[in-house]
Amino acid sequence: MTTRAVVIGAGHYLPERVVENAEFEASLDTTDEWIRARSGIERRHFAAEGQTTSDLATRAARAALSDARLEPDDIDAIILATSTADLTFPSAATMVQAALGMTRGFAFDVQAVCAGFIFALANANALILSGQAKRVLVIGAETFSRLMDWTDRGTCVLFGDGAGALVIEARDGEGTTADRGILSTDLNSDGRHRDILYVDGGVSTGTTGHLRMEGKEVFRHAVEKLAQTAQTALDKAGLDSGDVDWIVPHQANIRIIAGTAKKMNLPMDNVIVTVQDHGNTSAASIPLALSVGKARGQIKTGDLLVTEAIGGGLAWGAVVLRW
Known part of the structure; x- marks a missing residue:
């Protein structure tokens, strides 16, 4: 028998405020048509004043736990992928742990920008395979x-806020590609x-800073590296693209x-594809897309998924899993 890290619950949360492309026309030299043509984005959600990343994460976590029919203390670990933690420290994951009322286990953040959820999922898999955890709540x-720099039309129209979460559980498999799990x-x-994708602030500057991006360079790296990492992950699993039911990509740009x-x-x-409704939600985009895909009835038990992302660093990666 082989231990597999199997998805048993999914959930997401989006802030109430929906911002349509047309809302930017009053303050920027842009149009709804321009934004759609270059990104595929039609709208995005923005967090309310005072609403933090850990607030969004907690709501998504509760939805995933409900879907898995579990309580917080059934979880051994929380891994939260984010680049926008509430504070420099402690980790936003420990804030989620407290908000859920979880009195056991451990929690920590992972920061790999838009690739963060892939890195978090790989860490959750490693914890389960090593026997350090039986159930892990993985959040983006x-x-x-x-x-955002609200004067930069090349970046501020692309991003949104949100959260998604999966509950991963150790289960026995046969050690074949037919197994459920990662x-x-x-x-x-x-x-x-x-330097092609970064925030110009932090501890060294004493400011939060703004996101800066060289869009053409990011695009060039993204298509090449995402296809490459997806193929590498499939090769590692002994599978090929013809076996794939769903690609669940980082939702940054419809052309990518x-x-x-x-x-x-x-x-x-x-x-x-969810980019039209959410924009680029960085580390939240893949778990959001997974949860929405399941809710739509697209992703079903037994489906083979490839999920991949690239973000600042540059950092990129892929996970192959059977739902």
Whole structure:
């Protein structure tokens, strides 16, 4: 028998405020048509004043626990992927732990920007395979609206706030590709490219800072690296693109999503797409898409998924799992 990390619950939360593209037309040299054509984004959600990343994460966590029919103290660990934690420390994950009333186990944050949930999921898998945890709550949550330069039309129209969560449980498998659960992971980073996507603030500057991005360079790296990491993860699992039921990509830009699917020789009918409604929610985008895909009835038990993301660092990776 082989231990597998199996998804047994999914949930998400989006702030109440919905911001349509047209709302930017009053303050920026942009239009709804311009934003849609370049990104595929039609609207996004922004957190309310005083609503923090840990607040969003807690709501998504509760939804995932409810879906799994579990209580907080059934969980051994919380891993929260975020680049917009409430405070420098303590971790937002411990704030979620307290808000849930979870009195056991451990909690920590993972920071790999838009690739954060992939890195968190790989860490959850490792905890389960090593026997350190039986059940892990894996969350991606962001309030990227707090990092925007509202005069930069090339970035501020692209991002939104939200949270998604999965409950992962150790279960026995046969050690074949037919097993449910995480079948392979692939993680990468290259710090030489940090200047094409970063925030110009932090402890060293004494400011929160704003997001800065060289869009053309990010696009070029994204399509190449996302297809590559997805294929590497499939190779590790002993599978190929013809076995894939769904690609669940980081929801950054519809052109990147389509370009990656094309490189993998898969039609867009096999891709979960939510970018039009959420914008780029960084580490939250993949768990949001997974939860929404399940709620829509697209993702079903037994489906083979490839999920991949790239973010600042650069950091990128992929996970192959059977739902």
